[in-house]
Amino acid sequence: MITIHYQAINLNEKLSKFNNLWSPKVIGEMNNYQFKLIKIAGDFEWHSHQDTDKVFITLEGEMIIDFRDGQVKISKGEMFILPKGIEMKPSSEKECHIMLVEPRSVNNDGTESELTAANDTWI
Template sequence: MTGAVNLAEKFATFSEHWAPRIVATYNDNDIRIVKVEGEFVWHKHVDTDDFFLVLDGVLDIELRDRTVTLNPGELFVVPRGVEHRPVARYGEVKIIVIEPAGTDNTGDSATATRAVAI
């Protein structure tokens, strides 16, 4: 990468929900932007934590025993092995997720949406 990444420009290049886009790589981790709306599937990541940073909108991270609500500028890390489901109840939410390169967004390659670089 030779310059700054403009997140607004990157978000403007796609409209799909729950379809991560890789905007940078950092120490073998993908920096991914995602537009989300509605409910995602319950899932867990056996080998890695799951990092969520909300840029715009309100995102609930449902865990089996509680719900964590994230507003713009807030982040939450779901520990590895913990079942969770992100939910955007009030319209589209823009988030950043950071995961080891190649990590499936559902933790299962059979049900995953592959992240693509933009």
């Protein structure tokens, strides 16, 4: 029998539980998809996710995603769906809070590098 907890997830409360940048934290799952919170600032590396699309929802601040042929700004209250396989370089001038929606097994940089965050870290 599955136990259901009838309690809303408070995004601000979850965000207050960590300070490290570029390290997604899982706050929920649905149909093998995870909802993750992440804090970013500065530049990340160029990378792509070959096997899955990604959803970025900006909760606070503004993020920029550079592509080899363009750029998108995602401001507070906006979302962007990135198709799989497109090379990108996310960044933010000031600290920005984002919700990611992606399959359970996806890591933050699409590969294994010194910037790879621990996967499946719940808060």
